[in-house]
Amino acid sequence: MAPPIPNAGQHPVSMLALSSSMARHAATRHALISENIANADTPGYRARDVADFAEVMKAQTQQPAGSGFDPMPIIERLSAGSPNGNTVSLEDELMRGAKAQQDHQMAVSIYRSTLGLMKTAVGKNL
Numbered sequence: 396m397a398p399p400i401p402n403a404g405q406h407p408v409s410m411l412a413l414s415s416s417m418a419r420h421a422a423t424r425h426a427l428i429s430e431n432i433a434n435a436d437t438p439g440y441r442a443r444d445v446a447d448f449a450e451v452m453k454a455q456t457q458q459p460a461g462s463g464f465d466p467m468p469i470i471e472r473l474s475a476g477s478p479n480g481n482t483v484s485l486e487d488e489l490m491r492g493a494k495a496q497q498d499h500q501m502a503v504s505i506y507r508s509t510l511g512l513m514k515t516a517v518g519k520n521l
Contacts, residue, residue: 413452414505420448421499423467428492431483438479442472444491448498 434440
């Protein structure tokens with residue numbers, strides 16, 4: 396007998412919540428990247444980011460409900476700094492920005508697909 400498929404019975408609404416969380420994560424990351432780029436010449440500025448979405452979701456599922464857990468803690472990225480103490484690398488930020496944009500587009504695509512499936516299921520061809 397074949398092993399059960401994980402999350403095979405997952406409700407589509409859960410997919411909406413997951414894709415919405417993924418879009419919020421990408422937006423938060425993009426905002427931090429913008430701040431990092433804006434402060435690229437600020438002496439002593441430390442580049443900031445959020446943990447990868449998979450790590451955030453793993454940590455969130457391990458916390459009891461109502462524990463006051465911050466689902467997207469902002470972290471300081473460790474990297475070699477310039478002589479003035481600034482740790483922003485414009486090349487790194489641009490690459491992270493492109494990745495955040497891809498992640499956001501994927502989340503929106505999943506959200507739209509799930510909504511389309513739900514509309515089809517209830518017979519609304521909108």
